[in-house]
Amino acid sequence: MTTKCSGAVAKKGFKELSTYISTLNIGDDAQKNRAYLIQVLHKAQEIFGYLPEEVQKVVAKKLNIHLAEVYGVVSFYSFFNLEPKGKYRISVCTGTACYVKGAMGILDVLTEELGIKDGETSADGKWSLDSLRCIGACGLAPVMLINDKTYGNVTPDQTREILAKVEQELGEENV
Amino acid sequence: MIEQYRIVLRNCGVIDPDSLDDYIKQYGYQALGKTLAEMTPADVVAEIEGAGLRGRGGGGFPTGFKWKIAAQQKSDTKFVVCNADEGDPGAFMDRSVIEGDPHSIIEAMAIAGYAIGASMGYVYVRAEYPLAIERLNRAIDKAKEKGLLGDNILGSDFSFDLEIKFGAGAFVCGEETSLIHSIEGYRGEPTTKPPFPAVEGLFGKPTIVNNVETFANVPAIILKGKDWFRSIGTESSPGTKVFALAGKINNTGLIEVPMGTTINQIIFEIGGGIPNGKKAKAIQTGGPSGGCIPVKYFDTAIDYESLKALESMMGSGGMIVLDEDTCIVDTAKFYLDFTVDESCGKCTPCRIGNKRLLELLEKVTNGTADENTLNDIQSLSQVIKDTSLCGLGQTSPNPVLSTLKFFPEEYKEHIVDKKCSAFVCKELYQYVINDSCVGCTLCSKKCPVSCIEGEVKGVHIIVQDDCIKCGKCYEVCKFNSVDLVPGGLSNV
Numbered sequence: 045m046t047t048k049c050s051g052a053v054a055k056k057g058f059k060e061l062s063t064y065i066s067t068l069n070i071g072d073d074a075q076k077n078r079a080y081l082i083q084v085l086h087k088a089q090e091i092f093g094y095l096p097e098e099v100q101k102v103v104a105k106k107l108n109i110h111l112a113e114v115y116g117v118v119s120f121y122s123f124f125n126l127e128p129k130g131k132y133r134i135s136v137c138t139g140t141a142c143y144v145k146g147a148m149g150i151l152d153v154l155t156e157e158l159g160i161k162d163g164e165t166s167a168d169g170k171w172s173l174d175s176l177r178c179i180g181a182c183g184l185a186p187v188m189l190i191n192d193k194t195y196g197n198v199t200p201d202q203t204r205e206i207l208a209k210v211e212q213e214l215g216e217e218n219v
Numbered sequence: 220m221i222e223q224y225r226i227v228l229r230n231c232g233v234i235d236p237d238s239l240d241d242y243i244k245q246y247g248y249q250a251l252g253k254t255l256a257e258m259t260p261a262d263v264v265a266e267i268e269g270a271g272l273r274g275r276g277g278g279g280f281p282t283g284f285k286w287k288i289a290a291q292q293k294s295d296t297k298f299v300v301c302n303a304d305e306g307d308p309g310a311f312m313d314r315s316v317i318e319g320d321p322h323s324i325i326e327a328m329a330i331a332g333y334a335i336g337a338s339m340g341y342v343y344v345r346a347e348y349p350l351a352i353e354r355l356n357r358a359i360d361k362a363k364e365k366g367l368l369g370d371n372i373l374g375s376d377f378s379f380d381l382e383i384k385f386g387a388g389a390f391v392c393g394e395e396t397s398l399i400h401s402i403e404g405y406r407g408e409p410t411t412k413p414p415f416p417a418v419e420g421l422f423g424k425p426t427i428v429n430n431v432e433t434f435a436n437v438p439a440i441i442l443k444g445k446d447w448f449r450s451i452g453t454e455s456s457p458g459t460k461v462f463a464l465a466g467k468i469n470n471t472g473l474i475e476v477p478m479g480t481t482i483n484q485i486i487f488e489i490g491g492g493i494p495n496g497k498k499a500k501a502i503q504t505g506g507p508s509g510g511c512i513p514v515k516y517f518d519t520a521i522d523y524e525s526l527k528a529l530e531s532m533m534g535s536g537g538m539i540v541l542d543e544d545t546c547i548v549d550t551a552k553f554y555l556d557f558t559v560d561e562s563c564g565k566c567t568p569c570r571i572g573n574k575r576l577l578e579l580l581e582k583v584t585n586g587t588a589d590e591n592t593l594n595d596i597q598s599l600s601q602v603i604k605d606t607s608l609c610g611l612g613q614t615s616p617n618p619v620l621s622t623l624k625f626f627p628e629e630y631k632e633h634i635v636d637k638k639c640s641a642f643v644c645k646e647l648y649q650y651v652i653n654d655s656c657v658g659c660t661l662c663s664k665k666c667p668v669s670c671i672e673g674e675v676k677g678v679h680i681i682v683q684d685d686c687i688k689c690g691k692c693y694e695v696c697k698f699n700s701v702d703l704v705p706g707g708l709s710n711v
Contacts, residue, residue, distance in 0.1 A: 075422060079384075081404035086346065086385055120406040120563070121387030123346050139308030140503065140539045141465030143553055152689065156667060177390065177557065179347050180311030182465035182537075183472045192349075 057091045058102060065106045077107050081117055085124060094125040130165045130172035132210060134158075134190050139178030141185040146199075150186055151175060153200045157207055170214065221476065221484040224451065226459050227275075227312070227435040228475050231319030236354050239361045242322040248367055250438035251326050254333055255375040258441075263334035264290055267437065270445035271457040276302055276393070276430030277505065277534040278610070279456070279523035285427050288417040289335040292425035297337035299328050300421060300428045302398055303344040303351070306390035307506035308557065309537035312461040312473055313431035317344070317351040320435070321358035325368065325381060327434035330441060332379040335427060340379065343398055345386040355383060390507075390561035394609050395420075395428040397563070408565045409609035430535070432461055452478030456522035464490050466539035467497065482517040486540060497542040501625070505534030507554045507561075508614035510621025511547060530621035532614070546643035547626045548633055552580045554618040562611065569612030572603040576616060585646040588634045596623065638705040645688045648705055652679050652692075656700040662692035 064087050068080050084107065088099050095118050104111040118124045136142075136151045151173075155161055158171050165172035181187045184196025188203065195206060234241035242248070254263055268283025289297060301324060305313040317324060328340045344352050359381050362368040370378045384402045391397045392407040399421050401407040420426025436458060440448050449457045456478040462485065465471050469491035476485065482502060486492065493499050501511040510531035512519070519525050523533050541550060555577045564570045579596050582588040600616030607613045623630060632638050639647040652662070652671075656678040663671035663679060670686050673679030681692065693701045 075403070078404035079402065082387055082401065083385055086387065116406055117404070120408075121389050123386075123388035140506070140537065140553070141309045141471075143308075144466040144539060144541065144545065176347070176388075177306070177561075178308035178310075180305065180314040182309055182311055182463055185465060185471070 054092075054098075060091055061088055061099075061102065062106065065103075070107060074108065078109060081107060081109060081114065082121075085114075085118060089124060094128045096126070127165065128169070131170050132190055132214070133172050133174070134188065135174045135176045137177075137179050137181070137185070137187040137189070138175040139182065139185075141182035142178075142187055145185040147175075147186040149200050150188060150198055150203050153203045154188075154207070157204060221480060221488050223475050223489065224459050224477050225475050226439050226451075227316060227432050227461050228319070228473065229439070230323065231315055231473075234320065236319050236321055237357055239322065239358070239365060242320070246442060247322055247438075248326055250441035251329050251367065252373055254330050254441055255373055255377055260290060260334045260336060263330060263441070266445050267334070267440060270440045270448040271455075272433065272436055272440060272448070273456060273523060274430060275432035275436070275460070275535070277307075277508065277532060279533060282429060282433055285417055285429070286331065286334050288415070289337075289425045289427045292418060294425050296339070296422075296424045297335055298421045298424055298426040299331045299335065299337045299340040300395075300398070300402070300416075300426055301328055301340070301342040301431060301434055302393060302395065302428050303342055303348075303431045304386045304393045304398060305345060305348075305431070305535060306393045306561075307535045307537050309465055309503075309506060309539050310463045310535040312463055312536055314348050314351050315473055316431050316435050317342075317348070317355050321351075321355045322362065323435050323438055324355070324431060325358060325362050327437035328381060329368065329372065329379045330437055331427060331429070331434070333377050335425070337425075337427075338378050338380065340381045341384050341402055341421070342381065343384045343386060343392070343402055345392075346388060352383060352385070359383070389563070390557075391563045391609070391611050394611055396609070398428060399426065406563070408563045409611075411608060432536070453520070453522045455524055460521070460533070460536055462536045462538045464538050464540070466503075467493055467499075467542035467545070468540040469494050478522045479520045481520050482512065485521075485538070486517065490540070493540065493542050497544065499540060500543050500545055501541045501547070503531075503539040503541060503550065503618075504537065505532035505614075505617070506537050507557050508532060508610070508617055509534045510617050511541065511550065511625065512621075513625045530617065530624055532617070544641050544643075546584075546639050546641035547622045547629045548580065548583055548639075549641075549643045551619045551622045552577065552584060555580060555615070558611065558615040562615075566606075566608040566612060568603045568606040569608070569615065572599060572607075573612070573615050575599060576603065576619065580619065583630060583633045584639070584644040586633070586637045586644075590634070592634060593623070593630060636705075640705075642703050642705075648688070648703060649683055650681055650686065650688065650690070650693055651702050651704055652681055653700055653702050654678060655698055657698055659697070661695050661697070662701065665691050665695050667691060 070077050100114045104114045138147045160166050160173050162175050188195045188198050230245050264286045272282040273279040303313050386392050389407045392401045394409050397407040397409045416426045452458045459475050459477050461475045474489050499514050501513045503511050512529050526533050559573050559577050562569045576599050600620050603616050642648045658676040670682040671679050
């Protein structure tokens, strides 16, 4: 879920993050504090959906690490997002097995249908599209993920069907 | 018919991974018990060293030797680290072992801790494996409850604790120095070796880093002995290896076979051959650090040395089968694209060299390469291998060099004839409509870029300049009127 980093929702998020950090045994040992950084960032992204500057500032302050160091880590790892993702996060596995079995064709179909490229989020915040490297489901290749749900052995036509189904669900939610 | 032989995967799919009792029924934690009751730390190291167990993460470094170096260090604190950052695209044995048999890793790490004198261990799992993290967490909790982890394990004076650390999507973190920096909360960039982690590793303390599959072998070796382990596999590479069979093969999935099994046995006996009556072209092993082994070497008995001799490597055990529809240049480009994406950027040869190498390969696949391109590819590859800082850069040109060695004619075909026989490289082929077209207009309706022109009941034409080569017309035509033909550059 993506959350805006202002207002009541954000306040609740920051509170949740602070509570989590307080369970971590942060002390005077800078080396030990630092070792918690990546797991705190994981938690923060789980809460806010991405890691904007405000969130990084809070993490830096709580762990007593310079903001530049926090940003250095966030920008290094591909799992961390600096921009919000769509309500439906579509990821196409482009690991070797999926690639050999036509993952790029699936990616092409998604780009065509959603009008966004790999790594982009649609303007209405509904969709985001990413390619990722091997989720270890090579026996089901090619594999596509929508949020945390895995779709295996997908064909271009099935991809269109799956999208239509999700679109329908989205419509029903809005009624 | 070759039989599979399960050591690493012995419990996967057999026991309930969430049940400690199930694991114990399969002789679980007996090896740890035996270690603590009957063996000195030196005995454990000697047993593992004597068994000839080698690192299953890909490098093949002798595990016992690594443990011995760490055991010899005088330090108040030492660490055991399990590398479960299975980043190699196409390999998923580590995920399966952790998801299917998490206690075997916990047990093995405790044994390793006892052997080298460590009381703390970390499992570094990639964030892409949430189920593995969940199950391992539960297993650790249960082991702690039963006194199999924590203080004074099984009534001995040995104490060992375990924590999970998450990766965050960086392939380079499979390299041990990068992995250590990542656990410490830093960017996962490698540092030069020596000092080796066994001497100066996590938080500057002696640390052993072993792969999941390596650890999964440990309890079995302790229980059944080094001679039993040596009786399986080959002289230089005892034991078994798990391979992840994927790609163009009938039976995909994990297999475990004794070292020394031939590629033919794996592909045709266990894997059931190639689907749709196609011919095998090559297998790719070793992921982005490995190479492509052509069919003519499929009678090779697999071990660390034989794969190296074929310009590939064991790697973590991904085995991707390529059939005749695969373009070998495109495959090399795929791996290089991966490396360029995953290079951490610390050293210049890897960061810039691989980018330039990828551009040279793109010239080959888009038809703009000339007679000098292959030489440039060769020499640049060599420089990258010789001068990169860590294993990622030092091995990144391997997929290019191995394909260049075994499939030179395919590179030449792309460069000289401007042709891709597999019809994969888009700039080197085109779709054309032949005279049998009845003008049903189906293709022009389906074309996503509306580049097919023609009257109803008249022969249609594809406007090549606008065609994106999606193949939709080829797919939908009911009269076989769309042909796939080499060439196409002339129209670009």
